[in-house]
Amino acid sequence: MSDAALKASIFQRLHPRAYLERFIAENFRPDGRPFDTWRDVSVNVGSISTADGSALVRLGETTIVCGVKAEISEPELDTPEEGFLVPNIDLPALCSPRFKPGPPGDEAQVLSDRLNEVLSSTISLSSLVIHPSKAVWVIYIDATCINYDGNVFDAALIAMVAALRNTMLPKATYNVETGQTSCTRTIAIPLQILKTPVSMTFGVFDATLLADPTAFEEPLLDTTISIVVDQKDDLVSVTQLGPGVDVSGTESTLSTCISAAKARRGYLAEQIP
Amino acid sequence: MALDRRRINGPEESSPPVFDSDEAAPGWRPGDARKKRAPADIRPIFLQPGLISQANGSAYIETEKTKIACAVYGPRQSKNTSYSEMGRLNVEVKFTPFSCTRRRAPMRDAEDRSIAVAIHQALVASVRLELLPKSTIDIFITIIESDGLDGCVAAGSVAASTALADAGIELFGLVTSCAASVVGNDVWLDPTEEEAQFASGTLVLSCLPALRKITSVWQTGQMKVADALRCMEACQERCTETHSVVAQALLENAKI
Numbered sequence A: 001m002s003d004a005a006l007k008a009s010i011f012q013r014l015h016p017r018a019y020l021e022r023f024i025a026e027n028f029r030p031d032g033r034p035f036d037t038w039r040d041v042s043v044n045v046g047s048i049s050t051a052d053g054s055a056l057v058r059l060g061e062t063t064i065v066c067g068v069k070a071e072i073s074e075p076e077l078d079t080p081e082e083g084f085l086v087p088n089i090d091l092p093a094l095c096s097p098r099f100k101p102g103p104p105g106d107e108a109q110v111l112s113d114r115l116n117e118v119l120s121s122t123i124s125l126s127s128l129v130i131h132p133s134k135a136v137w138v139i140y141i142d143a144t145c146i147n148y149d150g151n152v153f154d155a156a157l158i159a160m161v162a163a164l165r166n167t168m169l170p171k172a173t174y175n176v177e178t179g180q181t182s183c184t185r186t187i188a189i190p191l192q193i194l195k196t197p198v199s200m201t202f203g204v205f206d207a208t209l210l211a212d213p214t215a216f217e218e219p220l221l222d223t224t225i226s227i228v229v230d231q232k233d234d235l236v237s238v239t240q241l242g243p244g245v246d247v248s249g250t251e252s253t254l255s256t257c258i259s260a261a262k263a264r265r266g267y268l269a270e271q272i273p
Numbered sequence B: 001m002a003l004d005r006r007r008i009n010g011p012e013e014s015s016p017p018v019f020d021s022d023e024a025a026p027g028w029r030p031g032d033a034r035k036k037r038a039p040a041d042i043r044p045i046f047l048q049p050g051l052i053s054q055a056n057g058s059a060y061i062e063t064e065k066t067k068i069a070c071a072v073y074g075p076r077q078s079k080n081t082s083y084s085e086m087g088r089l090n091v092e093v094k095f096t097p098f099s100c101t102r103r104r105a106p107m108r109d110a111e112d113r114s115i116a117v118a119i120h121q122a123l124v125a126s127v128r129l130e131l132l133p134k135s136t137i138d139i140f141i142t143i144i145e146s147d148g149l150d151g152c153v154a155a156g157s158v159a160a161s162t163a164l165a166d167a168g169i170e171l172f173g174l175v176t177s178c179a180a181s182v183v184g185n186d187v188w189l190d191p192t193e194e195e196a197q198f199a200s201g202t203l204v205l206s207c208l209p210a211l212r213k214i215t216s217v218w219q220t221g222q223m224k225v226a227d228a229l230r231c232m233e234a235c236q237e238r239c240t241e242t243h244s245v246v247a248q249a250l251l252e253n254a255k256i
Helices: A003-014 A016-025 A106-119 A152-166 A253-271 B110-124 B149-166 B193-198 B225-255
Strands: A041-045 A053-059 A062-073 A084-090 A129-131 A135-147 A168-175 A180-190 A198-205 A208-211 A223-229 A235-241 B045-049 B057-063 B066-077 B088-095 B135-145 B176-183 B186-189 B201-208 B213-221
Touching: A003 A016, A041 A152, A041 A253, A053 A152, A062 A152, A084 A106, A084 A152, A106 A152, A106 A235, A129 A168, A135 A152, A135 A168, A135 B135, A152 A198, A152 A223, A198 A253, A208 A253, A223 A253, A235 A253, B045 B149, B045 B225, B057 B149, B066 B149, B088 B110, B110 B135, B110 B149, B110 B201, B110 B213, B135 B149, B149 B176, B149 B193, B149 B201, B149 B225, B176 B193, B176 B225, B186 B225, B201 B225, B213 B225
Parallel strands: A084 A135, B088 B135
Antiparallel strands: A041 A053, A053 A062, A062 A135, A129 A135, A168 A180, A198 A208, A198 A223, A223 A235, B045 B057, B057 B066, B066 B135, B176 B186, B176 B201, B201 B213
16 A cells, blocks of 8 residues: 555544545545445346345445245234235344444344335235235345445345345145145246335435445434335335435425435336346 | 344244155265266365455355355454453354255354354464464354355355455465265265265365465264275365465455
């Protein structure tokens, strides 16, 4: 590492806020992006043979692997004609020095909960029924973060949706006499996906709106705003963490984010096979 | 079972789909030759150091279906431990829930611990821990897809050693590792999960090819002494080849 680069990285570690402020003053971000630009997205599906559906998503350096496993269970007594959709995200100690080994931490719990809320509308649970009140599919969607470089929610949602779209279920039949469910390897049916939600996250730093924040920028943000829209440009979810700030101009920050998210949705949805 | 409030829970019980038995693929019978590969062939290795930008050192390894990511953090200050002259090497292995044929519920089971111990044994003799008093080196391994446990131990050790070198930690040499199974009268190198089921015994050998030294031998199942020696010799030969793959991968990564 050259002397100047070393000095810059020491300054970044000791005074992260001042470091970011100086970049913002020059209308750029530390990784060279303008404020409203996103990092590159790449999606790769079906590479894990032990899963019924899988996806690998890279958003800049952030990397998420997601696998879907389908199992069979009895439905709940009060909802005999509904299957289960169980999304979870794991942030293992591998992906960042911020995390410790062990059970899911606060951040992973919050992310899993938000993903569960958004994904609940993507599949009709009644399409997962094999035999009412006897046998239904349980779709486990497990995402693991391999590299944590910010905006994990957006990347995880792309990974989960792409893995669901990649999932094939074997044809299952319930035998009323034996009470057993058996499947055939020859016929596979894709899941019925109702919605393809995509999320776009923005951060506000000192009245500047930053799209797709990195792991370095995230802890310095005053406010984080996530906009989730479906394939018809309808809003699925809007999350704002932190105080509402008016970024320069007359429009409110939230509506600026929503229109920016809608402008980007088409491109992002194209990346999901 | 107590409800785990830290995760999104499904139903209390669920079971993997049961397939009609007549569709099952025919297995191996004594006397059959190995399919797809020659007995002494290993699966091709793809190795990429430095993929995890947040870590001090990292490596991703793929041998056909087996896919493993490894990150090294440290050397960093040991916490909650008494003073120690030598550094500590901490290895943690985690299977993703979708890594095996049967879903792994995210509770720590004994299997990942035993693999962590085996990888720790393979590596600990190669790291110059005497230079790092009061410090810990954390090695985190995530198994994304597994095709044979012995293959995971071998590939995990190779990835971890590559990641240690990528982190710039002083080593005596690079550790490479290879698995071998005794099937009938033959020695099959680098067995897949299916092949390991036919084996009477399996051995994983880890060594430092540059110093011509062995760091660990991990044998399970039944094996004649002569067969164990045959396995070790065959493994050692492949380890030397793997060593040049690892060295090449590290060299290419350093150039960029």
